[in-house]
Amino acid sequence: MKISVIIPDKNQSKTFLPNLKNVFLPYLDSMGLTYDVLIVADGSNKEEWDILKKQDFPAHVHLLEDEGLKGKGNAIKKGILNANGDYILFFDADAATDIHVFDEFKKDLGKVDALIASRDAKGSKYGRKQPFMRRLTHFGARMVVKAKFHMKGVKDTQCGFKCFRASVAKEIAKRQIITGFAFDVEYLYFCHLNGLIIKEYPCLWTDEPDGSSVSGLRRTSSSFYKDLKRIKKNKKNYILSQKEKEGLC
Secondary structure: OEEEEEEEEOOOHHHHHHHHHHHHHHHHHHOOOEEEEEEEEOOOOHHHHHHHHOOOOOOOEEEEOOOOOOOHHHHHHHHHHHOOOOEEEEOOOOOOEOHHHHHHHHHHOOOOOEEEEEOOOOOOEEOOOOOHHHHHHHHHHHHHHHHHHOOOOOOOOOOOOEEEEHHHHHHHHHHOOOOOOOHHHHHHHHHHHOOOOEEEEEOEEOOOOOOOOHHHHHHHHHHHHHHHHHHHHOHHHHOOOHHHHHOOO
């Protein structure tokens, strides 16, 4: 079994490159599975792109050409469409989610369609207490998603560490309309509507402070809630025919 790992990077080379060398690759090397890594620049500036291009990455680490992508959802979509693994795993460049949650994912590969780390699952831990506004924003988003989409067993749609059966991920990417942070909801809603198996796993999550202002959080939240409405309106386009469902196997 091969795992394709997608890591979006938006002007984060100062933290991402050390994480790649000292955390991500050593762990992936130790997991006993064939893998490759696809790094996707998410609207990075020219300086960041030049830094990434100058790196001497191992042969199984690929840098996808920057096309001025805007939004994490776009970056993940591009990675999925270029991936060739049996499962596709993606996580954030800042290593906020402890990568060792994949130890639990591995036990269910081949059995589950979507495997997601969750900050709200029983047993999850926070490495650093979040600021009040971030906790409030997370709680509000969680409640709205729960009320609008009724995805049973999914407590946290927004943790950035997720793994999908490749055939499922590629079907989602073909239908994807969301380019921003709400793409996670879109992916899980697709799975929910088509009766696919989603399993949530507790994780250790340590948010890196980024200096976001209250007004910045409000703008992000506003875009997120607008995208939730777009996802809901697009419901019929996520539902697969019986023939398409059989093709996922």
